[in-house]
Amino acid sequence: MPCRSNEELARLVTIAKERTTHGKVADYIPALKRANREDLSVAIYYRDGQCISAGDIEQKITLQSISKVITLALALMDCGEERVFSKVGYEPTGDPFNSIIKLETGHSAKPLNPMINAGALAVTHLIKGETVEERLDRIIGFTRDLAGHDEITFSKEVAKSEFNTAYLNRSLCYFMKQDGIINEEVEELLDLYTKQCAIEMNCLDLSRIGLVFAMDGIDPVREKRFMPVEVARLCKTFMVTCGMYNASGEFAARVGIPAKSGVSGGIMGSVSHRFGIGIFGPSLDEKGNSIGGMKLLEMMSERYELSIF
Template identity: 65%
Template sequence: MQCRSSEELMSFVQEAKTMTQYGKVANYIPALGKAHPNDLAIAIQYPDGISFSAGDIQKRFTLQSISKVISLALVLMDRGSEYVFERVGMEPTGDPFNSIAKLETMAPSKPLNPMINAGALVVTHMLVGQSVEDRFQRLLTFTQELANDTTIGYCKDVAQSEFETAHLNRSLSYFLKQHQIIDEDVEELIDLYTKQCAIEMNTLNLARVGMIFAMDGNDPLTGKQLMSADVARICKTFMVTCGMYNASGEFAIKIGIPAKSGVSGGIMGAVPCKFGVGVFGPSLDEKGNSIAGVHLLESLSKTYHLSMF
């Protein structure tokens, strides 16, 4: 059972839009506070090339924490899983995504997983290249390949806004540097990380990226294997266990697909061996997830029996 038309999707969007009034946009990053809270869009990309979409689908938004999945995939391809997981763990945490608490109590002081900010900073630190620009360009090129869109770039205003307000991420980075988990200049790492988070696309692009993960790293529309099936499997597992911040367990029970959210209001879903989903709804719940986006995905999951569990 699957969605058969954009009109069908639109009915779900209209119903879910009633939820936007109960959330609020992320204004702790000033540039993100400019988003319109009532926006809501969804796109679904099937491996046979058919796609359906509804809502404000052409609006571009920054990936924020969704970029953590893409950087993890690239670093796993470059470094191998043994290298990566010597430096960052595999366990979910019930703490907020920007918490420093577990770093202080763990020995060694490596982050619990790559989806919390501390872990994502370690992963970004592992990106290969001679300079911040080299490393970012490599990540951006990989993102463009996943989305099959060379026009994808990053929002300089959001990157600058995040760089200027990234005091907690700087604190996490200095803590990690003190414990020899990272060894680069913190300002350079924050520069790279904020650019990574500011990579910008629309829901159609995001659904296409989700489809690559859903299809075990293969792009059936170009015939390219963009990552190994094992790398895709690892990323999807983290999306299930840690992808929706500290609401990941509830999301797994109610919706049951690998997904990753970002505080710009994006959600990328990967329904294994079926299709990719891109959602954008900047009004967030108290956990930092799109309040209407989660509601929309829950309705779709119940209607089309999407849960993998």
């Protein structure tokens, strides 16, 4: 049976928190390095609207790579599967999320999948709109719809910090522009992408978005569909195969649910037709995943039999 007790969840958080001392915050992004690595919080949002939680679930976090799932869904609705996957592949990678090696050594600069940085940049490139502002408004608007929270916006401080230090992402863009994967100005795409990554919300918002994907595109509480079944299915597939960077295989074996992490320490999980999960734990392992969040999900999966495998 799934957890329905705040107290029971708090006990699991206490155990998982012991791992946080073994990681470190994302100090290569100046605006993120001030986070307290001992923080760990979780919200679970059920299809009947009940939410249980532990820790400070109102603390705001930036989505970072979790935003890749949202923009993939929007791009698929904007352009269709054939167009999107003419720009990016379906395959997992064992390389780090920000690696440039496959673009340099492959037959073309087509990224392997939408969850690595190169693939996410190619996907964001496809979001419809005449200007950066118009495209950003569409991304934020879609995010607000999914979370049911009209005040969600982006952190200008984090976006500026990321834009000013996006040296490797600029290199990825220029590689892809050389091969025609993208055809807009690199600085404009990076402006949009860094603001997308800086969208901020709390764990409750994150769990509500996770529920929409868990329910194949429907919010059962509001009784509203936000994306086609096939779009939600594709997004969840990439969450399983690529969502936890180059630890995705081990995560699938140990936890076995669709999930996506970000270097702010956020994790969004979707337990099919049951609930969404939002986690914040800024202490990261060497692969960029929340070290406390990973332990917490592993314990939850074992105790409540969450794995889809």
